[in-house]
Amino acid sequence: MTVTVRDFRTEDAPAVVALRRACLPFVVVTEKALLFEVAKANPAKKYRLLVAEEEGEVIGTAHVGIAYDSEDPGQSWVTPHVLPGRRRRGAGSLILRTAEEHLAAHGATSVYAWALDDPGSLAFAARHGYRPTRSAHFQHLDLAGGPLPELPTPLPAGVALRTGTAYEADPRPLFEADAEVTSDEPSDIATALDDYEDWLGHTWDHPCLDRELTTVVEVDGEVAAFTSAYTDGATRYVTGMTGTRRAFRGRGLAKLAKTDSLRRAGAAGYRDAFTSNDADNGPMLAVNRWFGYEIHTSEVRHVRPLN
Numbered sequence: 001m002t003v004t005v006r007d008f009r010t011e012d013a014p015a016v017v018a019l020r021r022a023c024l025p026f027v028v029v030t031e032k033a034l035l036f037e038v039a040k041a042n043p044a045k046k047y048r049l050l051v052a053e054e055e056g057e058v059i060g061t062a063h064v065g066i067a068y069d070s071e072d073p074g075q076s077w078v079t080p081h082v083l084p085g086r087r088r089r090g091a092g093s094l095i096l097r098t099a100e101e102h103l104a105a106h107g108a109t110s111v112y113a114w115a116l117d118d119p120g121s122l123a124f125a126a127r128h129g130y131r132p133t134r135s136a137h138f139q140h141l142d143l144a145g146g147p148l149p150e151l152p153t154p155l156p157a158g159v160a161l162r163t164g165t166a167y168e169a170d171p172r173p174l175f176e177a178d179a180e181v182t183s184d185e186p187s188d189i190a191t192a193l194d195d196y197e198d199w200l201g202h203t204w205d206h207p208c209l210d211r212e213l214t215t216v217v218e219v220d221g222e223v224a225a226f227t228s229a230y231t232d233g234a235t236r237y238v239t240g241m242t243g244t245r246r247a248f249r250g251r252g253l254a255k256l257a258k259t260d261s262l263r264r265a266g267a268a269g270y271r272d273a274f275t276s277n278d279a280d281n282g283p284m285l286a287v288n289r290w291f292g293y294e295i296h297t298s299e300v301r302h303v304r305p306l307n
Contacts, residue, residue: 002054003052003053003054003059003060003089003090003091003094004052004053004054004094005050005051005052005053005060005091005094005095005098006050006051006053007048007049007050007051008038008048008049008050008051008061009051010035012051012058013031013034013035014031015057015058016034016049016051016058016061017029017030017031017034019058019059019060019061019081019083020061020081022083022084023081023082023083023084024081026138026140026238026274026276026296026297027238027274028208028230028231028232028236028237028238028274029208029232030207030208030232030233032207033206033207033208034049036205036206036207037049037063040201040202040205041065042068042198042201042202044066044068045065045066045068046065046066046068046102046103046106047063047064047065048064048065048099048102049061049062049063049064050062050064050095050098050099052080052082052091052092052094052095054086054089054091059082059083059086059089059091060080060081060082060083060086060091060092060095061080061081061095062078062079062080062081062095062096062099063077063078063079064076064077064078064099064102064103065077065078066103066106066107066108067112067189067191069191069192069193069194069195069198070189070191070192071191071192072189073107073109074107074108074109074110075108075109075110075112075189076103076106076108076110076111076112076306077111077112077113077189078095078096078099078100078103078111078112078113079113079114079115080092080095080096080099080113082095087120092124093128096113096128099111100304100306103306104306104307108306109305109306110303110304110305110306111303111304111306112133112188112189112301112302112303113125113130113301113302113303113304114136114299114300114301114302115130115299115300115302116297116298116299116300117135117297117298117299117300122300125300125302128304129304130302130303130304131302131303131304132300132301132302133188133301133302133303134188134278134279134280134300134301135278135279135298135299135300135301136276136277136278136279136298136299136301137276137277137279137285137295137297137298138274138275138276138295138296138297138298138299139274139275139276139277139288139293139294139295139296140272140273140274140293140294140296141262141272141273141274141275141288141291141292141293141294142271142272142273142292143237143262143265143266143270143271143272143273144266144271146292148259148262148263148266148291148292149259149290149291150259151256151259151260151263152256155256156251158219158220159217159218159219159224159253159256160217160218160221161215161216161217161218161256161257161260162215162216162217162218163211163212163213163214163215163216164209164210164211164212164213164214164215164216164228164229165211165212166216167211167216168211171200171204172196173222173223174204174216174223174226175193175196175199175200175204176223177223177225177226177243177245178193178199178203178226178228178241178243179192179193179194179199180243180245180246181241181243181244181245182241182243184243184246185241185243185278187278188301188303206230208230208231208232208238209228209229209230209240210229210230210231210237212264213229213231213237213261213264213265213268214226214227214228214229214261215227215229215257215258215260215261215264216257217244217253217256217257219248219253223245224244224245224247224248224253225242225243225244225245225248225253225254225256225257226241226242226243226257227239227240227241227242227254227257227258227261228240228241228242229261229265231265231270235269235270235271235272236270236271236272236274237262237265237270237272237273237274238273238274238275239258239261239273239274239275239276242254242257242258242275242284254284254287255287255290258287258291259291262291273293274296275288275293279298
């Protein structure tokens with residue numbers, strides 16, 4: 001049977017969502033979010049959503065793009081995913097080759113990709129010339145399985161908890177906090193969040209961002225820490241960025257934000273909470289262990305130069 005690779009079409013959305021859920025059960029993905037990401041991609045991203053098809057069935061997919069917000073020009077990314085049971089038929093290799101050709105044509109000099117930390121995925125990456133750079137752990141917490149930590153009563157002097165909805169009239173303070181925290185996040189691709197309108201379009205307006213379950217910690221009226229929540233509107237809750245601004249670190253404010261958000265997510269009926277951290281981010285891994293998170297899956301970041 002022949003495998004072909006083409007660009008995503010709107011009618012592919014149900015199959016692509018099902019495939020991503022099968023390959024990445026620790027992420028939140030919905031049809032609405034998928035269509036949003038395709039429609040709203042920044043032109044500088046040179047974004048493509050590739051689909052591998054065999055006998056009319058979608059068996060593989062990959063998000064592909066230029067890291068246009070990187071401080072280091074020429075960086076790009078792609079990660080192929082192929083349905084379990086449909087692997088070793090050439091779909092992953094064909095998607096990867098198509099993606100690399102597209103990225104090279106748009107000036108990419110390096111391409112980064114994640115591989116699951118299992119022998120088959122790591123061998124696939126090595127065969128295609130990718131070398132490992134860092135690891136990340138996806139963690140799971142059973143929100144329905146036990147009590148969560150209590151919030152301190154009363155809150156520390158000057159500290160207040162807000163939801164993301166409190167900033168709907170003016171989200172810029174959250175943008176500024178996100179930009180500062182992101183700049184300190186361990187990553188192979190240094191990211192500079194310096195475009196407010198782009199952030200509004202791709203982060204603040206993302207369909208899976210749950211502003212009600214997003215928690216912001218204010219200190220004397222200033223945004224000090226936050227945790228962003230993404231949900232599928234049903235049972236899954238995923239932590240996006242959690243962080244504390246530099247001037248407020250060392251006071252347990254990120255833990256406070258996560259406690260509040262997780263407790264409210266459990267009360268709202270969400271059953272499974274997922275989060276991810278760089279394997280070298282010891283402080284945040286320790287915070288998540290304190291909540292009861294357990295490692296679910298690990299991935300290894302890889303890079304390959306493009307000539």
